[in-house]
Amino acid sequence: MVSEVPVSLLKPHPKNAEYYSPPTPEEREALRRSIAAEGIRDPLKVTPDYTVIAGHVRLEIARELGLERVPVVIVDGPPEYLEYLLIADNDERRLCRDPIKKAKRAEFLKRYWGVREGSANPKGTVVPRQVQNAPHEGKTLVDVAEAIGESVDTTKRLLKLNDLIPELQRLVSQGKLSQTAAYSLAFLPPEEQRRLLKVLGETGVSDLSVKQAQELRKELEAERREKEALSRRLAELEEEKKYLSAELTRLSGELTFREEQGRKVEELRALLEEKERELAGLRRKLRELQERPVERVVEKVVYRTDPALEAELEAAREQAAKLLEEKEFYEQRFRDLAREKERKEAKLRSLEQELERLERRYEHVCRELKREKEYPKPPQWSKEHAEFRQLVADASQHACALAEALGNLLKRHRDRLLAAARVRGAPGEELGELVEVLNDTMFFATFKSSLNIAASRIVEVWEVLEPGKPKLQVLRGGKEKED
Structure with a gap:
């Protein structure tokens, strides 16, 4: 049943970040626009304690948009079943290209379904009803591959990546170490992987080619087998030494005075000394193999130290x-x-x-x-120039006087000016009042005509003073307008 709960109660599943990468900015923006426009249409799946099983990205966007409540559906069951729902539901919605996260999902499904290597469920096989109803019965590696969207061979290689140490898994997730090279390194024991990372560093490991990774695996496995064989041979020699020492002690005590037995004692002593020498040689070789095995293999496969090359490297x-x-x-x-x-x-x-x-x-x-x-210019230019200057001076004086008079008029008698601009009175009023109104109206009409004439002259002078600029018109309200 769908219900709405406060966003503050919801918490992410602890395995979500381990199994899935965040969506791309484009995917996230598309989902954000959809939620901002229409809200969350598909309810989130949560456990009874409000742990989110499906809908982590929708929950993050809801918090960003300031939504207070979101629709949810409660699901319950054992922890492994809820983890399975986390993978099953999100694989239908989210595209995660990280090979390590995909490998971890495949490993969980394989463990949850009890899949064994090489198991199969051929087409046409009748599966009992009780097996069909159990989600962990009758599943094969083919089902795991289909669940993560890969082939069976690719799924097998991905499952092997789970044997990498976390530092190398991080390099694979970041795309610095190729999956094929990482697959070869995954066959090495964890201590050898850590030693290899310490010797080469992240940059050196990231630069490994597939061929170099395969050769490293081959050489380290060969040294490991040789070390194991030497350990077994050393144990055998230790047993032979104990036997020969016991035999020598017995013969020395019983047959001291017999010449034949004396020769046998000498032969046994010589054989014991030879075994001692072989045992010492094996111990020395075993120590050499145990000391810096990864470093020696790296020098052999990756570096192949050359004095001339070292000199060139130093110069470089x-x-x-x-x-x-x-x-x-x-x-x-x-x-x-x-x-x-x-x-x-x-x-x-x-x-x-x-x-x-x-x-x-x-x-x-x-x-x-x-x-x-x-x-x-006509001959009387000097006279006209003097007249011009006089007219400019008069115009300037009158313009200033006009501006001052109009300012005082607006400041002191704005209401009377407005009343004079309107026709007041109606039939039946006193004759004296009507005459006063008519006189004000005619007086204002004369005033308005004078203002229009002054404004037109000002525009003409302005066009002469500012050539090339748009023509100005003086509008009512004191604003200017361009033609």
């Missing part, structure tokens, strides 16, 4: 250090040049704007000069 290191210093110098120089370039570009933009303004001014002056050449 010195050259690399020198190049690094030069690189840092040129990077600093590049940053300085970039800042200088920004300053010069800003100055250039300023100069371009100034040049554009001067070009406009130059064009205007050229037009004026051309006009003066086409229309020569």
